[in-house]
Each structure stands twice: as C-alpha cells, then as structure tokens.
Amino acid sequence: MTRILRDVWYSLQEWLQTFGACQLFLIRILAGCPAAFLRPRLIIKQVHDSGVLSLAIIGISGFFVGMVLSLQAYNSLTRFGATESIGVLAALALTRELGPVVTALLFAGRAGTALASEIGLMRATDQLSGMEMMAVDPVRRVVVPRFIGGVIAMPLLAAIFSAMGLFGAWLEGVVLLNVDEGAFWQQMQDQVDVFDDVLAGILKSFAFGVAASLLAVFEGYNSIPTAEGVSRATTRTVVLTALSVLVLNFMLTAVLIGEV
C-alpha cells in the first residue's frame, strides 16, 4: 500500500514538473513571438505546412461528419415532424463543438505529430545543437514560427471543417433526403448567433490551437534524441493533445455558457 502511494506521489511530482516546464517553455515562446513576426516568411511556411497540408483530411472529415449529422438528425426528427431543423442542428453542432474539437483532434494527428517528430529528429541529428553553436537560439528560429503557424492554422482549419460539414449536411438533407431547402437555411439563419455560436467556436479553436501547437513543439523539443525517444514524443503529442482538448473544451464551454 505504501509502495503504491509512493509511486502515485512520484508520478504526481513528475507530472507537475513537466507541467511547470511546459509553462516555462510557453513563456519562452511568447517572448520570441514579436521578433518572429519580423520574419513573416518563416511563419507563412509553417502555416502552409500545418494548415494547407492538413486541408484534405480536414475537408473530407468535415464533409462526412456533416452528412452523418444530417442523417442522424433526420432519422430522429422525423418522429416529431421537425426535419426542417436539421440545418440549424448541424450548424450549431459544427460551429460550437464538432468544428473546433474534431479539427483539434485531427490537427494533433496530422500536423502535431509532424511538428513533434520533425523537431525531435532535428534534436537527434544535432541540428538544434548546431544552431546553438552558430549562436542561433533554436527556440526562436525553429519552435516559435512552428507554434505561431499552428495557432494561426487551427481556427482557419476549424472554419473550413464547419463549412465542409454544412455542405455535407445540405447535400445529405436537402439533396438526398428532400428536406425543404428554404427551411433548412432560414432556420439556420434565425437560430445561429454570430457571437454566441460562431465567435465562441473561433475562440475555442484558437485555444485548442495554442494547446495543440504548444504540446507538439514541447514534446518534440524535449524528446530523447533516439529513434525510440522521437517515437515516444510523437505518441505523447497525440495522447496529451486529445486529452487536453477534451478537458479544455468542457472548461471553455462551461465558461461561455455560464453554467457548470
């Protein structure tokens, strides 16, 4: 029993140390952000790598999530004769929750792993040490542009996910299931609020962008410089980002709705 308690205590200590180190790393990154904006080319490249290269998976996923939403909503709402509401249901689900959350999870799987493994391999092949030896701070030169690129890309990807989701919902509901198109769009226009729904979604995706990008660059930068170390960092990036996004989502939703 004592041994179990001791192990739990050590694990807790280790977790707190890592959490603290991650916060200090964030402060270092934020300190380097103003200078990074003076070299926009580096940031644009990272927005391309994290954002543009994730477009296919985000777009296709959003499209099918929208179609499934529409199909499930139609199946349930038919019993109440309210099938015209599938538009507003899909729009609210996508903008408030599914857009930011699913995009963040997909981002962690596509761009987060790429960031963590790229930085981890740079560590393993002495590229980061080489930069330090050339008096170039690798955090400012490598980490900060990637972090900013991820933070910029995430809200844009979430918006594209939601737009593709709405397109999927429209195609499934209006074109395939013959729901009235006028009602589909009209209810959406009446019920979806720009501030409470759309802006809340953008705010969430921004927060998820910070969390996902921070965890990816932190894990990559602090990975053990071996094949196993880089592999572990990549796995940890996905797991920690998924957990963080889901916990953050609940906290942000509670704050935005104002109830717990």
Add this chain to the structure above:
Amino acid sequence: MEANTNAAGARQVGTVVGDNIVVIRDLHYSRGHRKIFDGLNLEVPRGRVTAIMGPSGTGKTTLLRLITGQILPDQGSILVEGRDVAKMRRRELYQYRKRIGMLFQNGALLTDINVYENVAFPLREHTDLAERLIRHIVLTKLHAVGLRGAWQMMPSELSGGMARRVALARAIAMDPDLILYDEPFVGLDPISMGVIVRLIRRMNDALGLTSIVVSHDVDEISSIADRTYLISDGKVVASGSPEDLQENCSAVVMQFMNGMADGPVPFHYPAPDYDAQLLGRDG
C-alpha cells in the same frame, strides 16, 4: 610542401608559448554517478592544431560541449581568451559562439535547405549583408572545401564526406577564431578522410585559425596535429607532439597508440565471475 608547412608550424609553437586561446584548469564533471573529468588540465595554443585523443567514452565530445558552454562544469574553470565560459550570461555566450565554429560528427546540416542556404545560414542570421555579398562569401567558402559545384544539392543527396565538407564551409562562414572538430574522420572512406585531414590543416594555416580536433584516429590526427593530449580516466595522461606520444612508455599511451585490445583499458567491461554467471550462481 605540406611537410614544410608543418615544420614552420612546429617552429612557431616555440614562439607562442604562453599565448593560449583555451586554458582549462582543474576541470571536474560528472554525469549521474559517473565521473567524466576528475581534475583535467589542458591548454590550447593559439594558431595551432591541437588534437584531443582517448578511448571511446572518455568524454572527448563532452569536453567540446564544455568548451562551447553547452554544458557547465561541476568545478574548475574553462578560460577562452581569458574569459570563463561557465560564468558567461546567455547573451555573452552567444556573442562568444559567433567567434567559434564547430564541426559535428554527422555534419548537423539543416536538412530542409540546400547546401548554399546551409552555408549562408549563419550569415543571414547574424549579418545584414547584401545578397550579392552573401553569395560571394558562400561560393568562396564552398570553393575552399571543393564543393562549389554542389551548391544546389540537398543534404540528403550528399555523401558522408561531402556533408562534413559542407559543414566545414558553414563553420568557417563567419571567419571564426577557433574551430572545433568532433570526430571528423568517423565513417569516412580513405579518400574522404585524406581530404578532410588536408582541409583541417590548410584551413588552420590559411585562415589563421586555432583548431581543436577530437579524434581517436591516431595516424590521421598525428599527421596534422602540433600538440596532442591523451585523455583517460578523466585526466590528461600524456601530452606533447605526436612524436612524443609515440615514444611515450606509459602503458595507457602504448595501448592506445598501438591499438592493443587489452591493457590498462580492459577488453572486458566489469562483470561477475564468468563460470558463476554461466551456471546461474551470480545471484
């Protein structure tokens, strides 16, 4: 011609006694419970090629990391140009590193940019030179290592020897005072090794550099070094010219210089009794 250069270099050593660019005193460094350095003393004369040799695992690369301030000693001082590296603040350390170049074992080239951009990297980061001037410097440095024609190639397209030559061009891009080589001959074929050996000597003499070469390739390093240090068990066990080391009668030095499998550095890693272990009686 080269022999003359070495002879001239050897003559100059006598005139620069006391003019050391790096002075290490009573250096202690441990990693975990393992002592890497235990009171190491060493001087690197300005303008010369100094070789640091020793068996694998004696901390040769660690010594370079200490000299460059990547890690800090537990005790003792590392003076470079009279200033203690361990006491430098981050900004001072970066200013100091602008004046030194380092060649890593694997070259450490940035893999997402081509040869030209790799050599231009420190110039772009630290200077506001016009693109024309950067181009001129990069091509000059690449020409010096014989790879001007490879300026468009990506690091993944280079052989091991070529990658190290590009890394050497990058290391001298900022015209450093001191250049450190970490195992520059590892994994190279005889031709590439010969090229790197000649380049180290030629760069040192032509550019007026001071070179520290960490290696365990006795023949190659002996052919270009002005002074050699042999490190074992955390201390300098022998120093002097390569000829002095060849004539040294110490058991450790003889084992290393003649490549003997067993001696003061044992062939077997410490282990329990062989028979007892085979019979499962080692507990």
